[in-house]
Amino acid sequence: KMMEDRGVMKQPGCSSIMINDKVHVFAANDTSHPQLKEIRAELKRLYFQMLEAGYVPDINFTLNSVEKQKGFSISHHSEKLAIAFGLISIPDGMPICIIKNLRVCRDCHASIKFVSKIVGREIVVRDANRFHHFKDKVCSCGDYW
Numbered sequence: 001k002m003m004e005d006r007g008v009m010k011q012p013g014c015s016s017i018m019i020n021d022k023v024h025v026f027a028a029n030d031t032s033h034p035q036l037k038e039i040r041a042e043l044k045r046l047y048f049q050m051l052e053a054g055y056v057p058d059i060n061f062t063l064n065s066v067e068k069q070k071g072f073s074i075s076h077h078s079e080k081l082a083i084a085f086g087l088i089s090i091p092d093g094m095p096i097c098i099i100k101n102l103r104v105c106r107d108c109h110a111s112i113k114f115v116s117k118i119v120g121r122e123i124v125v126r127d128a129n130r131f132h133h134f135k136d137k138v139c140s141c142g143d144y145w
Contacts, residue, residue, distance in 0.1 A: 015078035015100045015125075019089045026081040035085065042084040047075055050114040058107040079108050079125060087119060095122040103128050113137045 003010070016025045026033065033039060057075070079100050086096035104112075104127045116123050117137035125132045133140035 011101065013078050013100065013102045015082040015098050017082045017086050017096070017098050019086070024082070024085060026078045026085070028078050028081075029076045030078065030081055033081075033085070035088070038088050039081055039084045042088050043075060043080060046084065046087075046115055046118065049118050050111060053114055053118060055111060055114045058110060060106075075111075077105065077108050079104060080111065083112065083115060083123060086123075087121075093121070095124055098123070098125045100125060100127045104132065109139065109143070113139055 012027060014025055014027045016023050018024075024033065030036075079098055082098045083096055086098070090096060104125060109132070112123055112125065112132070112134050114137060116134040121135075123134040125134070130141060
């Protein structure tokens with residue numbers, strides 16, 4: 001309320017990835033990408049593999065009670081969309097590099113660790129605070145970010 005009264009706007013979160021010399025930018029729950037159907041299919045595939053591997057979504061930070069019940073919106077945060085796009089666009093064995101304008105949330109951090117192990121690839125995410133190098137379900141930040 002105080003931010004609103006002072007005219008302060010929260011910067012929307014977005015993540016970007018470069019593929020074939022073109023920058024692709026994603027926002028949370030983004031529906032504008034031409035390969036959205038393939039991206040969502042990849043997210044769904046990864047989500048079920050993560051659950052099988054023991055991943056439990058962290059919905060405690062979510063403000064919207066409907067999102068908490070569904071546990072779905074967090075699976076479409078911008079960095080997850082960018083990573084899914086990278087997985088379907090970058091050849092196996094190549095690292096996936098994402099740039100995020102805000103800090104990575106706890107759930108995304110945990111899920112990227114799982115994804116790195118499932119797909120057997122290094123995933124690098126530069127957020128507002130630091131570089132995170134994910135590999136084999138471990139992050140270079142030591143889970144302190």
